[in-house]
Amino acid sequence: MCDSLTPVCDRKYAILGTGALGGFYGAKLQQAGYDVHFLLKSDYEHVSKSGLLIESKDGDFTLPQVKAYNDVEQMPQCDVVIVALKTTQNHLLPKLLPPLVKDGGVVLVLQNGLGVEEDISQIVKNVQVIGGLCFLCSNKVGAGHIRHLDYGKITLGEYTPKYDPAPLTERIQYVANDFETAGITIELATDLLLARWQKLLWNIPYNGLSVILNARTDELMTDAHTRILVEQLMNEVAAGAKSSGRVIPDSFIQTMLNYTVKMKPYRTSMKIDYDEGRPLEVEAIFGNPLRKAQAAGANLPQISCMYHQLKFLTQRNGIA
Numbered sequence: 001m002c003d004s005l006t007p008v009c010d011r012k013y014a015i016l017g018t019g020a021l022g023g024f025y026g027a028k029l030q031q032a033g034y035d036v037h038f039l040l041k042s043d044y045e046h047v048s049k050s051g052l053l054i055e056s057k058d059g060d061f062t063l064p065q066v067k068a069y070n071d072v073e074q075m076p077q078c079d080v081v082i083v084a085l086k087t088t089q090n091h092l093l094p095k096l097l098p099p100l101v102k103d104g105g106v107v108l109v110l111q112n113g114l115g116v117e118e119d120i121s122q123i124v125k126n127v128q129v130i131g132g133l134c135f136l137c138s139n140k141v142g143a144g145h146i147r148h149l150d151y152g153k154i155t156l157g158e159y160t161p162k163y164d165p166a167p168l169t170e171r172i173q174y175v176a177n178d179f180e181t182a183g184i185t186i187e188l189a190t191d192l193l194l195a196r197w198q199k200l201l202w203n204i205p206y207n208g209l210s211v212i213l214n215a216r217t218d219e220l221m222t223d224a225h226t227r228i229l230v231e232q233l234m235n236e237v238a239a240g241a242k243s244s245g246r247v248i249p250d251s252f253i254q255t256m257l258n259y260t261v262k263m264k265p266y267r268t269s270m271k272i273d274y275d276e277g278r279p280l281e282v283e284a285i286f287g288n289p290l291r292k293a294q295a296a297g298a299n300l301p302q303i304s305c306m307y308h309q310l311k312f313l314t315q316r317n318g319i320a
């Protein structure tokens with residue numbers, strides 16, 4: 001394996017799920033010279049023939065040729081495997097991950113939600129699991145066609161048993177360097193659990209309310225009543241974090257509110273999934289944090305209410 005100082009080397013990356021997020025970051029890594037292997041499902045034929053098209057606010061580009069697969073058994077073992085499926089597909093990971101990740105390699109989880117690293121550490125042994133929180137607005141708009149609308153920064157943190165804070169290692173450093181070489185801003189965190197709760201502070205109110213109230217982010221922030229609701233939900237997420245011994249200060253809540261006011265009007269990814277009749281990431285984003293907080297004795301009534309509303313909607317619409 002190449003060391004952390006090698007700017008671009010023969011490190012092999014696998015993208016598990018070449019959609020809005022995996023397609024974008026995978027294409028950026030390939031564009032920077034890394035050896036990237038893309039796992040696809042419905043877009044496999046198209047991408048094998050025509051590659052990927054990335055429309056990005058940082059500049060459009062095409063990759064006419066990519067290494068595309070529809071079967072992990074055909075893929076080479078990779079140094080870094082990026083999990084970029086929707087969490088609703090994570091039941092496939094026991095089949096997808098073991099043949100793909102090198103012994104001593106890295107599994108990088110770029111999904112939203114809580115608890116996925118813990119599950120993955122049970123599936124593959126002798127690999128390092130790293131979590132990444134992506135501040136990205138990207139959509140897949142057609143076969144092999146990704147539209148990157150805004151942002152892109154990733155916060156990376158190493159997973160350790162029980163999510164104990166971890167010092168930065170050489171491994172996380174080289175993953176960070178590779179992404180930075182590809183033009184992605186990286187922040188390194190020594191406390192992955194805190195970083196995950198901080199990301200949930202955005203996802204829980206906006207993803208949930210966007211579906212339940214049929215609203216974009218700008219509508220939720222303009223209306224005085226929904227703005228209060230967002231803030232109350234953020235405070236409950238902070239209470240959930242506190243039950244895990246993590247402190248999210250009020251100033252962070254204010255920063256997230258201001259950040260969303262300045263965002264281009266955005267239909268959240270959960271809302272897009274809902275509108276398209278696809279399963280929603282309800283368990284990873286709502287169920288797991290709720291269960292973790294409840295196990296620690298914390299009561300989060302508004303998040304619990306939202307969780308049950310979303311479960312109702314997904315069951316009624318047959319997308320559970």
Ligand SMILES: NC(=O)C1=CN([C@@H]2O[C@H](COP(=O)(O)OP(=O)(O)OC[C@H]3O[C@@H](n4cnc5c(N)ncnc54)[C@H](OP(=O)(O)O)[C@@H]3O)[C@@H](O)[C@H]2O)C=CC1
Nearest residue numbers: 017018019020021040041042084085111112134136137138
């Ligand atoms: N999009 C964004 O801006 C952000 C997304 N995230 C998180 O990133 C994760 C991924 O989201 P996103 O990229 O938006 O989702 P997408 O649905 O766009 O991408 C997931 C991809 O996985 C593919 N896939 C599903 N099952 C398989 C399979 N069995 N084999 C191969 N490929 C498969 C899908 O292919 P097919 O279309 O053929 O089903 C799809 O292209 C989620 O956890 C999301 O919450 C986090 C921050 C921002």
Ligand SMILES: CC(C)(CO)C(=O)C(=O)O
Nearest residue numbers: 134135136137151202269
């Ligand atoms: C906050 C946002 C919209 C972009 O930063 C995001 O990361 C998400 O959709 O999960």
